[in-house]
Amino acid sequence: MGSRIALRTIALGYLGLLLLAPVVYLLYRTFEHGLTAPIEAVTSDVALHALYLTVVTAAIAVPINTVLGIAAAIVLVRHRFPGRRVLDAIIDLPFALSPVVIGLAILLLFGRQGWFGPSFADAGIQVIFALPGMVIATIIVSLPFVVREVAPVLEELGDEQEQAARTLGASPWQIFRRITLPSVKGAVTYGVILATARALGEFGAVAIVSGKVIGQTETLTIHVEERFQQFDLTGAYASSTVLALLAVAVLLGMRRVNQESHR
Numbered sequence: 001m002g003s004r005i006a007l008r009t010i011a012l013g014y015l016g017l018l019l020l021a022p023v024v025y026l027l028y029r030t031f032e033h034g035l036t037a038p039i040e041a042v043t044s045d046v047a048l049h050a051l052y053l054t055v056v057t058a059a060i061a062v063p064i065n066t067v068l069g070i071a072a073a074i075v076l077v078r079h080r081f082p083g084r085r086v087l088d089a090i091i092d093l094p095f096a097l098s099p100v101v102i103g104l105a106i107l108l109l110f111g112r113q114g115w116f117g118p119s120f121a122d123a124g125i126q127v128i129f130a131l132p133g134m135v136i137a138t139i140i141v142s143l144p145f146v147v148r149e150v151a152p153v154l155e156e157l158g159d160e161q162e163q164a165a166r167t168l169g170a171s172p173w174q175i176f177r178r179i180t181l182p183s184v185k186g187a188v189t190y191g192v193i194l195a196t197a198r199a200l201g202e203f204g205a206v207a208i209v210s211g212k213v214i215g216q217t218e219t220l221t222i223h224v225e226e227r228f229q230q231f232d233l234t235g236a237y238a239s240s241t242v243l244a245l246l247a248v249a250v251l252l253g254m255r256r257v258n259q260e261s262h263r
Contacts, residue, residue: 023244030237038238041227046215047239050223054246057131057206057219058199061138065195069146070188074180076147077154078162091148094141102140103208106133110209129211134219137205142198146191153187154180193254197247 210217227235
């Protein structure tokens with residue numbers, strides 16, 4: 001009994017030290033001089049545009065990754081084909097590569113001298129130092145989360161129900177909509193939560209491809225860095241608090257949706 005209590009105390013202390021303490025200290029530094037300064041910092045035109053760009057980027061990247069993640073998980077679990085293991089390894093690349101490397105690769109591909117940059121430029125589409133490049137970077141760094149949540153659930157469920165529906169004449173879309181998707185709904189929810197948190201907090205890859213132009217291509221994470229470098233600690237702390245609140249809101253919202261779906 002004593003060892004269990006000690007183990008729980010160590011685990012809670014470890015989590016509190018690494019997670020809770022920094023958040024509490026951040027809130028303290030944000031509001032230690034009152035509410036006026038942080039509110040003015042996060043409601044400035046530059047900060048509001050950074051918040052808007054962060055939300056828009058995540059709102060585009062996460063649905064795309066949700067669809068691609070579910071499709072990739074079904075392909076990896078339900079099908080056997082040459083190159084399957086290679087595809088499985090490629091999906092995990094964002095976990096292994098630094099986001100800065102991903103941003104640099106996008107820059108080399110879509111820059112003026114890149115493979116695809118001149119073609120997009122001729123079509124009047126600016127990818128680098130614009131929203132499209134930031135969305136591409138966010139999609140890549142948050143790609144694996146939905147796949148890695150859904151694939152194990154599909155493996156555990158097996159395909160007996162899907163095969164039975166197929167023998168009864170159900171179409172692939174009917175099988176997916178009525179059997180596969182309801183079975184993995186919880187895994188999809190947690191994958192979306194993780195992907196959204198990653199998209200909202202992404203810095204390295206987006207910083208490379210955005211150019212960090214203040215008021216134009218500056219997300220909220222980049223805005224935090226810019227305020228910190230300008231010694232505007234109140235602005236940096238306040239924007240960091242907004243990011244933390246966004247992450248908590250996403251977590252609570254998705255959990256609420258998951259609970260309602262189970263009911």
